[in-house]
Amino acid sequence: MHVRPLQLIPQWCGDETLYSWAARMHRIVGFSVKDTGRLLFGASHAYKEWATSTRFAHFGAATNKHLGNTKSILLQRTVLAAYYPFLRHEQREEFDRCAQTNLRTPWLTRFGMRASTLDKVEMRWCQCCIQNDLANDAMPRWRLPHQLPGAWWCVEHDLHLNKLNPGKAEWVTPLNTTPTSRPLLNNECILALRNLSTLAGSLVGKERVNLVGIKRAVLSRLRDMGLVTSIKPVSSETLQKWFVLTHLAEAVKQVEPSIQSVIERPWIYETLLKRRASHPLLWMMLWVAAFEGFSTQDVIRGFHEPDAMLIWQDDGQGQLWIEKDFQADEKVQAIVKNSKTIKSAALQLKVSVATVRRYMKEAQCSPEHVRETNRRQNRKDAALSEIASLINERHDVTKTDVHLQCKGSVSWLKRWEPELLASIMAKIPEFRDRQCELPLIYA
Numbered sequence: 001m002h003v004r005p006l007q008l009i010p011q012w013c014g015d016e017t018l019y020s021w022a023a024r025m026h027r028i029v030g031f032s033v034k035d036t037g038r039l040l041f042g043a044s045h046a047y048k049e050w051a052t053s054t055r056f057a058h059f060g061a062a063t064n065k066h067l068g069n070t071k072s073i074l075l076q077r078t079v080l081a082a083y084y085p086f087l088r089h090e091q092r093e094e095f096d097r098c099a100q101t102n103l104r105t106p107w108l109t110r111f112g113m114r115a116s117t118l119d120k121v122e123m124r125w126c127q128c129c130i131q132n133d134l135a136n137d138a139m140p141r142w143r144l145p146h147q148l149p150g151a152w153w154c155v156e157h158d159l160h161l162n163k164l165n166p167g168k169a170e171w172v173t174p175l176n177t178t179p180t181s182r183p184l185l186n187n188e189c190i191l192a193l194r195n196l197s198t199l200a201g202s203l204v205g206k207e208r209v210n211l212v213g214i215k216r217a218v219l220s221r222l223r224d225m226g227l228v229t230s231i232k233p234v235s236s237e238t239l240q241k242w243f244v245l246t247h248l249a250e251a252v253k254q255v256e257p258s259i260q261s262v263i264e265r266p267w268i269y270e271t272l273l274k275r276r277a278s279h280p281l282l283w284m285m286l287w288v289a290a291f292e293g294f295s296t297q298d299v300i301r302g303f304h305e306p307d308a309m310l311i312w313q314d315d316g317q318g319q320l321w322i323e324k325d326f327q328a329d330e331k332v333q334a335i336v337k338n339s340k341t342i343k344s345a346a347l348q349l350k351v352s353v354a355t356v357r358r359y360m361k362e363a364q365c366s367p368e369h370v371r372e373t374n375r376r377q378n379r380k381d382a383a384l385s386e387i388a389s390l391i392n393e394r395h396d397v398t399k400t401d402v403h404l405q406c407k408g409s410v411s412w413l414k415r416w417e418p419e420l421l422a423s424i425m426a427k428i429p430e431f432r433d434r435q436c437e438l439p440l441i442y443a
């Protein structure tokens with residue numbers, strides 16, 4: 001493939017997206033829509049790739065790498081910025097490899113995490129932002145923070161974002177589109193949308209988020225709200241009912257009714273308790289809803305430092321049902337382990353005995369007396385087998401031999417299992433023939 005580098009390569013304009021740059025370039029070169037696609041990406045239909053491009057090899061060659069390498073473009077100029085921090089280690093490596101080798105990659109389908117309804121390819125813009133561009137004699141640009149999942153609000157102007165769905169064959173700019181009517185939202189809904197959009201924007205440039213910490217902090221918060229208790233397993237319906245009543249849910253219903261079907265499913269339960277990855281938008285919505293009433297700054301900081309959001313309760317309640325193979329709550333585990341009995345663990349945790357039993361099974365930890373019982377059984381088995389092997393080895397063994405040679409085992413059995421010891425000893429003669437003169441001496 002031979003690609004001729006462009007004569008003119010304008011720098012990125014502010015926080016514009018890759019598509020925005022291409023749309024600007026389209027106006028500079030004055031080509032047809034298809035020819036611009038061929039020129040920049042090596043494909044006439046490149047204008048359809050609103051979210052990102054699959055053709056970075058061509059783009060890199062055409063721009064002579066003046067605009068950065070593929071990974072930096074993906075993470076600074078496309079919506080992938082919001083997906084990358086959520087990727088698992090292997091996915092991240094795969095992502096880096098694809099970017100490094102410039103393989104033709106369907107980035108959004110491959111790293112956007114299924115739920116296609118959430119990976120929308122609409123483009124969003126703010127009327128005031130566009131007016132600013134025009135006032136600065138600049139071409140209106142598509143801003144990256146407005147394109148991210150959950151960014152339905154212009155944080156700068158406190159305004160809802162207009163949307164444009166791809167359709168016409170053109171390199172469109174926000175100027176070509178008509179604004180939508182303003183949704184009616186109360187202040188709480190506005191704050192929820194502002195938090196969500198700010199959170200989405202805060203992902204740009206982040207390498208990763210601490211999902212385990214986020215999960216723990218959300219569960220702890222839900223526990224504080226009384227939605228998750230240690231008495232019962234987490235109820236999906238309770239969580240759904242809670243979410244519907246949040247300001248965020250109300251706001252989302254108005255600004256993005258198309259995802260209603262997704263959030264009517266048991267998504268909170270799945271996000272918190274299933275092992276499979278959830279969409280970044282779901283994580284963000286859950287976080288914003290859970291920390292409703294917090295300042296935007298706290299919501300954002302908490303998401304990136306979730307452990308700081310965690311306030312441990314002394315009794316460690318609510319963490320019992322996190323997930324099947326949890327090792328999550330050391331405090332609960334310590335309480336169970338250090339209790340004398342299951343009952344006293346249950347009392348301390350304010351849960352039922354059955355709950356503690358189930359916890360013990362799942363966490364594979366038990367109160368002291370349970371471990372004590374296990375230890376005792378082991379000691380008993382060892383004592384019995386020591387005595388049995390002595391009897392097997394020597395058929396003329398006497399009680400005295402057992403007392404002398406298995407001293408420890410005998411004294412342990414005498415203390416803990418005296419009846420068992422007596423029944424074993426009863427089967428062994430006091431003296432053997434060779435010693436039968438002894439009673440005579442005494443006699």
Ligand SMILES: [Zn+2]
Pocket residue numbers: 126127128129130154155156157158159
């Ligand atoms: Zn704006």
